[in-house]
Amino acid sequence: MGQQLFALAVVYTVREERVRMLKQIVCIALVASALSAADAAIAAAPAHIYVKGKLVLATDSPIVEKGRTLVPLSAVAGPLALRLSWNAADKTATFGKWNESVRLTVGSSTAVASGNPAHMGGLKLDSPVHIVKGRVYVPLRFLAEQFGYRVSVDDENVRILAPLDASQLAMLRDGDLAEARRRTMSLSPELTHYAVDLLPYTHEREGYNVTYLFPEGRSDRFIVVSGDQASYAELTEDGWIVKWQAHIPVGEKDTLELLWEMKVTDQRGTAPEMNGSYLFWSSTDHLTTNLLSSGRLSDAGKEILGWRSTTSGESGGQAEGELSLTLPGESRLPGWVE
Structure with a gap:
């Protein structure tokens, strides 16, 4: 009986040893597999x-x-x-x-x-x-x-x-003027960068207003007025680079006329030259009313050539003149190249 128990113990011991060795082999295989995978990942890295x-x-x-x-x-x-x-x-x-x-x-x-x-x-x-x-x-x-x-x-x-490829640059610089301006106003903020310190927004004006101004004949640079803040940007293959910012204080004159006369504060960067004439496109929201307007800004002042007013919850609206992203008789000028 003792010999049988001894023999049985030997069998169990052998089995346990085999199980232990098998586990070691499996672990070694897994480690080797992981190392091989790591080596493969490194090998797969672009050169x-x-x-x-x-x-x-x-x-x-x-x-x-x-x-x-x-x-x-x-x-x-x-x-x-x-x-x-x-x-x-x-x-x-x-x-x-x-x-x-x-x-x-x-x-x-x-x-x-x-x-x-x-x-x-x-x-x-x-x-x-x-x-x-x-x-x-x-x-x-x-x-x-x-x-x-x-x-x-x-x-x-x-x-x-580069963020913008050759065809996109060509469109924005030399393509159809109205379409190029439309695309510029709808571009993602990811394509706008700042070469000046950011100017804080002071919220001096009620409602929400955004106005884009483009030099006559061009779409490769613009000024955007958002509330009381004006920013000037130029187009590059890296997107739109903001090179100037300023505040337009609340005054007796229209905001755009104050900008034209450069009656601004807190300037940062190099101001654009305000001469010739600019096409402006403006959107203003106040409570439930939206007003779109477009026109010309020049030494003669601000001339509205078209507008449309709509109120939420009401059909129709009021309009006068022609809303347009080009000025009457405006001709495209060659785009500026870096």
């Missing part, structure tokens, strides 16, 4: 970076982490005309363009942005910032989206493209 069609000669290639492509910040900063600084003590990298900036901290999935109303405060990253071989790596799409760039990634290449 080249192109910025606006030009190959970036970088010593370090992009990497892929959990399906996200990260690029070395120092490699793309120059081609994208980004300012770049590194604080070794805090392990923070700050990059910027125009008067906009973004601060990143190694290991953090949050960035802090300033200088553009469309990107302000804490921003969530898809992947945390890394340091690899002494280089700061940042998520490609986050980097691009801060300045409106388009991106594409394949097995071989990372491509960072």
